[in-house]
Amino acid sequence: MNSKIAIIGGGNLGTAIAQGLIKSDFSIPSDIIITKRNISSLKGELPAGVKVSDDNVKAVVASNIIILAVKPFQIAGVMEAIAPVLTKKQVLVSVITGVTLSDLKEMAKIDLPVFRAMPNTAVAIEQSMTCVSSDNASDKQVQLVTRMFSTVGKVVTIDDKLMDAATVLGACGTAYAMRYIRANIQAGIEIGFDAKTANLIAAQTVKGAAELLLKNGSHPEQEIDKVTTPKGCTIVGLNEMEHRGFSSSLIRGVIASYKKIAKD
Ligand SMILES: NC(=O)C1=CN([C@@H]2O[C@H](COP(=O)(O)OP(=O)(O)OC[C@H]3O[C@@H](n4cnc5c(N)ncnc54)[C@H](O)[C@@H]3O)[C@@H](O)[C@H]2O)C=CC1
Numbered sequence: 069m070n071s072k073i074a075i076i077g078g079g080n081l082g083t084a085i086a087q088g089l090i091k092s093d094f095s096i097p098s099d100i101i102i103t104k105r106n107i108s109s110l111k112g113e114l115p116a117g118v119k120v121s122d123d124n125v126k127a128v129v130a131s132n133i134i135i136l137a138v139k140p141f142q143i144a145g146v147m148e149a150i151a152p153v154l155t156k157k158q159v160l161v162s163v164i165t166g167v168t169l170s171d172l173k174e175m176a177k178i179d180l181p182v183f184r185a186m187p188n189t190a191v192a193i194e195q196s197m198t199c200v201s202s203d204n205a206s207d208k209q210v211q212l213v214t215r216m217f218s219t220v221g222k223v224v225t226i227d228d229k230l231m232d233a234a235t236v237l238g239a240c241g242t243a244y245a246m247r248y249i250r251a252n253i254q255a256g257i258e259i260g261f262d263a264k265t266a267n268l269i270a271a272q273t274v275k276g277a278a279e280l281l282l283k284n285g286s287h288p289e290q291e292i293d294k295v296t297t298p299k300g301c302t303i304v305g306l307n308e309m310e311h312r313g314f315s316s317s318l319i320r321g322v323i324a325s326y327k328k329i330a331k332d
């Protein structure tokens with residue numbers, strides 16, 4: 069039997085998860101119910117047939133997998149409302165930044181299986197990197213959640229302590245990669261391309277570079293060595309970027325983002 073899935077919080081990530089699960093055939097549209105307080109702002113973004121509701125309690129009662137995708141400051145209110153109808157047979161999956169497994173267990177008030185999953189927005193096109201941690205879950209439940217996220221990208225199981233780090237590297241990382249690509253587009257236009265062609269070249273080049281690492285299992289420096297012709301133009305560009313603090317600024321950005329989660 070297919071899982072009935074409630075996605076509580078139909079924002080950027082919640083709708084991306086719904087899109088991905090349907091594209092990957094993990095779910096049929098009528099098995100997903102997605103909630104939002106103002107559902108009129110949601111309908112256009114979703115595949116046909118997905119149920120929409122502003123009633124979290126009804127959505128939870130009708131589902132066996134509950135994905136929590138509201139903003140961190142909204143979770144306490146949501147959990148207070150749904151806790152009385154949660155059962156031990158359900159699986160709770162939170163994608164919310166900074167909310168630990170023990171926070172979830174405390175808010176759930178019953179001893180049900182709890183998962184944290186940290187996907188990114190590429191989940192919509194089945195290309196997410198999703199880090200998963202869990203507590204109180206059977207092997208079967210772990211398999212179910214792992215299979216669900218495996219259909220929409222790659223999955224790695226991690227200790228809950230690493231979830232903030234996973235958030236920064238894997239989820240915020242999409243935005244960081246986009247900035248890198250955008251800067252390339254800006255430079256590409258300055259050296260002669262129209263914006264559309266620069267966009268294609270920059271995006272496909274980054275995709276190819278990532279695929280080299282994933283398929284070859286190599287380290288970036290090994291792949292860089294293959295590009296940097298001695299006395300050539302690549303090394304001149306790379307060294308200029310490093311003189312300007314390229315790696316340093318990325319590392320500092322990632323650490324600033326990580327510290328922000330701990331502060332909240
Ligand atoms: N956007 C991303 O790339 C990622 C986001 N996250 C986490 O996922 C969560 C959602 O993030 P976004 O989708 O970016 O935020 P968002 O603001 O786009 O989505 C949150 C949604 O929850 C809805 N909502 C608020 N209160 C509600 C309630 N009581 N019942 C039902 N729906 C309610 C809001 O209307 C909004 O549509 C956050 O906790 C964030 O930290 C995690 C990984 C990646």
Ligand SMILES: O=C(O)[C@@H]1CCC=N1
Pocket residue numbers: 165235239240
């Ligand atoms: O910016 C945020 O707080 C969330 C967490 C990861 C991606 N977006």
